[in-house]
Amino acid sequence: MAETTGIKVASNLPIISIAPWLNGADAPGRLSTAAALHAACLEFGFFYLDISSFVDPEEPEELAKLAREFFSLPQEEKDKIWLGHQDHARGYARLKENVTNGKADNHEAIDLYRPVEQPDKTKPLWGENQWPTLPQFREKYEVWIHKMKVLGMAVMEAMSVGLGMRPDEWDQLRTQVDDSFWVMRIIGYPPLPNDEDGFSCGAHKDYGCLTFLWADPTRNALQVFLPEPFVAVENPGHAPVEEGIERGAWISADPISGCVVCNIGEMWEIWTQGLYKSTLHRVIHRGSNYRFVSIPFFFEPNFNAVVAPLPAAKRLQQDDSQKKPAGTYSPTVYGDFLLKKVGGNFAQGKGKYD
Numbered sequence: 001m002a003e004t005t006g007i008k009v010a011s012n013l014p015i016i017s018i019a020p021w022l023n024g025a026d027a028p029g030r031l032s033t034a035a036a037l038h039a040a041c042l043e044f045g046f047f048y049l050d051i052s053s054f055v056d057p058e059e060p061e062e063l064a065k066l067a068r069e070f071f072s073l074p075q076e077e078k079d080k081i082w083l084g085h086q087d088h089a090r091g092y093a094r095l096k097e098n099v100t101n102g103k104a105d106n107h108e109a110i111d112l113y114r115p116v117e118q119p120d121k122t123k124p125l126w127g128e129n130q131w132p133t134l135p136q137f138r139e140k141y142e143v144w145i146h147k148m149k150v151l152g153m154a155v156m157e158a159m160s161v162g163l164g165m166r167p168d169e170w171d172q173l174r175t176q177v178d179d180s181f182w183v184m185r186i187i188g189y190p191p192l193p194n195d196e197d198g199f200s201c202g203a204h205k206d207y208g209c210l211t212f213l214w215a216d217p218t219r220n221a222l223q224v225f226l227p228e229p230f231v232a233v234e235n236p237g238h239a240p241v242e243e244g245i246e247r248g249a250w251i252s253a254d255p256i257s258g259c260v261v262c263n264i265g266e267m268w269e270i271w272t273q274g275l276y277k278s279t280l281h282r283v284i285h286r287g288s289n290y291r292f293v294s295i296p297f298f299f300e301p302n303f304n305a306v307v308a309p310l311p312a313a314k315r316l317q318q319d320d321s322q323k324k325p326a327g328t329y330s331p332t333v334y335g336d337f338l339l340k341k342v343g344g345n346f347a348q349g350k351g352k353y354d
């Protein structure tokens with residue numbers, strides 16, 4: 001990003017390696033990762049996380065292959081794990097069944113959530129996950145889930161250092177995320193018909209804490225919104241204008257090998273009283289290929305976590321008049337917030353996570 005005469009020209013999102021942080025012996029490296037996370041969250045709320053030291057890049061490619069196999073099955077096979085057989089949130093969502101901002105999204109997906117102890121499919125979000133029966137599907141995805149949970153805790157701790165939290169303050173925050181009510185979506189995007197000005201996934205912010213998105217190499221699909229004073233170098237995808245969104249620029253966040261795209265959700269806005277931005281993003285896939293697949297993993301707070309402004313964020317805001325909170329941020333029980341959000345996101349029935 002270059003800065004001239006008060007106009008910020010957005011070209012690329014920052015790339016941050018998690019390797020120094022995971023290498024416990026590299027104290028300066030850990031601090032530089034923490035500082036880079038802090039800067040990226042202040043400026044963009046979106047960045048690339050280089051995880052190539054942590055996972056073999058072939059691993060998510062294998063997951064995408066399995067997803068492709070699933071999405072190529074006949075509709076009646078996919079419908080066997082339709083989310084309506086469970087709590088209307090866990091399972092397979094048909095093409096256009098998912099709704100954002102009142103409009104059907106042009107994608108299909110398998111949605112999985114942290115399993116609960118006493119499942120009850122009549123309770124929102126409280127059913128059982130439904131897995132494809134393809135060989136190795138569940139096993140391989142469960143390994144990925146485990147790794148993303150470990151990564152989530154590592155990034156949270158690094159962010160606590162970046163924000164200037166003391167070790168005892170991190171111990172406190174850790175108790176709110178150590179049993180993450182995680183979500184994973186496995187999304188398949190057919191191309192949008194040329195004559196249709198809809199979205200593959202409409203503009204939204206993610207709800208929770210941290211999203212780690214792996215996506216296949218399709219370009220110009222995921223777009224990130226940067227409010228004024230950012231000006232885009234390129235304007236991706238001849239995007240339709242969206243109502244109700246302030247002025248600014250949409251930039252593409254194309255996949256980078258060895259990296260996941262990482263963005264912060266609304267809980268980080270509350271924890272930091274708006275110091276960190278949860279950023280709008282959307283998907284418009286107009287290419288000729290079936291863009292499959294993207295696999296967002298949402299590392300979220302514990303279901304019962306009470307999310308409230310953190311003292312470290314308040315200290316930063318007291319010290320710097322430019323960082324004063326823009327509004328009031330009330331304590332929020334994450335599970336309640338999630339339940340309210342899932343209500344409006346389905347074409348039929350209830351449930352669904354962003």
Ligand SMILES: O=C(O)CCC(=O)C(=O)O
Nearest residue numbers: 187201222283294296354
């Ligand atoms: O598929 C993508 O690139 C992004 C999906 C997304 O933003 C979401 O599911 O929250």
Ligand SMILES: [Fe+2]
Nearest residue numbers: 205206281354
């Ligand atoms: Fe999202």
